[in-house]
Amino acid sequence: MNVLVFGGQGQLGQCLKKVTCQKGLDKLIYLDRKQGNILDNKLISTLFYEYQPKYVINCAAYTAVDKAEDEIELSRLINKTGAENLALACAENGAVLIHISTDFVFEGNVPKVLAEEDVANPINVYGLTKLEGEQVIAENLNNYFILRTSWLYSEFANNFVKTMLRLGKEREELGIIIDQVGSPTYAVDLASCILEIIQTESKAYGLYHYSNEGVTSWYDFAKAIFELAGYSTKVKPLKTIEYPTKAVRPAYSVMDKSKIKKNIGANIPYWRDSLVTCIDALEVLKKIDNN
Ligand SMILES: NC(=O)C1=CN([C@@H]2O[C@H](COP(=O)(O)OP(=O)(O)OC[C@H]3O[C@@H](n4cnc5c(N)ncnc54)[C@H](OP(=O)(O)O)[C@@H]3O)[C@@H](O)[C@H]2O)C=CC1
Numbered sequence: 001m002n003v004l005v006f007g008g009q010g011q012l013g014q015c016l017k018k019v020t021c022q023k024g025l026d027k028l029i030y031l032d033r034k035q036g037n038i039l040d041n042k043l044i045s046t047l048f049y050e051y052q053p054k055y056v057i058n059c060a061a062y063t064a065v066d067k068a069e070d071e072i073e074l075s076r077l078i079n080k081t082g083a084e085n086l087a088l089a090c091a092e093n094g095a096v097l098i099h100i101s102t103d104f105v106f107e108g109n110v111p112k113v114l115a116e117e118d119v120a121n122p123i124n125v126y127g128l129t130k131l132e133g134e135q136v137i138a139e140n141l142n143n144y145f146i147l148r149t150s151w152l153y154s155e156f157a158n159n160f161v162k163t164m165l166r167l168g169k170e171r172e173e174l175g176i177i178i179d180q181v182g183s184p185t186y187a188v189d190l191a192s193c194i195l196e197i198i199q200t201e202s203k204a205y206g207l208y209h210y211s212n213e214g215v216t217s218w219y220d221f222a223k224a225i226f227e228l229a230g231y232s233t234k235v236k237p238l239k240t241i242e243y244p245t246k247a248v249r250p251a252y253s254v255m256d257k258s259k260i261k262k263n264i265g266a267n268i269p270y271w272r273d274s275l276v277t278c279i280d281a282l283e284v285l286k287k288i289d290n291n
């Protein structure tokens with residue numbers, strides 16, 4: 001049972017690799033941007049012909065939230081057209097598509113836990129193009145899982161945890177937004193959930209929410225990162241208005257995970273417990289680097 005992973009060198013792609021290695025699974029084929037460009041339909045056809053995949057995991061995306069405001073067409077090309085290309089190839093070849101989306105499809109203007117059927121109303125280009133990607137998959141394919149996740153971090157690639165650890169070393173104090181609230185997600189936990197869907201060959205296709213359990217602000221998340229990593233960096237709470245960014249971000253994007261727990265049997269860790277695991281993993285990598 002072959003599984004093609006597009007965006008295999010990104011953060012989630014590397015987490016999938018870590019989990020498959022731990023579990024001894026060897027049927028996943030990881031494609032970097034060159035080996036598996038989701039904008040190249042000829043290449044996609046060749047890959048489907050060569051590997052006859054039963055599952056396709058799309059970890060490829062345009063994820064630079066602020067830059068997307070200036071690169072609308074590129075963001076749309078990767079997040080919408082790329083998703084459409086994979087959906088069409090899956091439909092033609094009878095493969096199941098597992099696609100990742102985001103909490104940023106929501107406006108987040110009310111402190112209400114968001115379910116899959118709640119109205120999406122993106123407030124930035126990244127969120128809009130991710131929503132367009134979801135829609136184009138649903139229009140072209142029946143056998144798909146779209147997992148919306150939020151605030152992904154891990155020991156791999158770029159993410160908020162690694163940014164905090166870098167800046168925390170350089171500065172005595174950091175100002176971090178306190179009035180944006182959500183749920184951090186350890187990408188290794190999400191990778192395990194994706195593999196669970198594949199291993200159980202679940203047929204409960206559809207749209208799902210997946211994040212770690214619990215709710216926090218970026219400010220409290222940063223404080224927890226420094227505390228667990230043993231840093232003495234001070235953290236100053238800022239209002240969104242005091243930290244201007246090119247893209248507007250949702251103030252409240254906590255997602256309801258009842259559906260994925262019920263249909264897939266997902267067992268979801270609490271965000272702080274997973275943060276401990278990630279900080280430990282970063283420590284191990286640091287030791288390996290130093291040797
Ligand atoms: N990061 C986060 O906080 C969150 C992410 N998500 C979603 O989760 C998914 C995984 O995100 P994450 O792993 O963090 O993202 P990354 O940015 O770490 O990885 C995305 C990968 O996609 C690759 N890519 C870009 N364009 C193409 C293309 N045309 N063809 C093939 N590959 C391409 C990138 O390659 P290159 O580096 O060479 O450009 C990169 O390796 C995405 O769908 C994202 O929208 C959802 C919520 C939160």
Ligand SMILES: Cc1cn([C@H]2C[C@H](O)[C@@H](COP(=O)(O)OP(=O)(O)O[C@H]3O[C@@H](C)C(=O)[C@@H](O)[C@H]3O)O2)c(=O)[nH]c1=O
Pocket residue numbers: 063064065102103104149150151152159160163174175176177180218238243245249
């Ligand atoms: C670096 C920094 C960020 N912040 C704020 C800005 C922002 O509101 C928040 C997070 O900043 P980042 O730019 O790291 O994260 P951002 O790119 O906004 O993260 C988002 O990425 C996309 C891909 C998603 O899908 C979302 O779920 C979410 O994870 O923290 C500060 O307040 N102070 C700082 O020093």
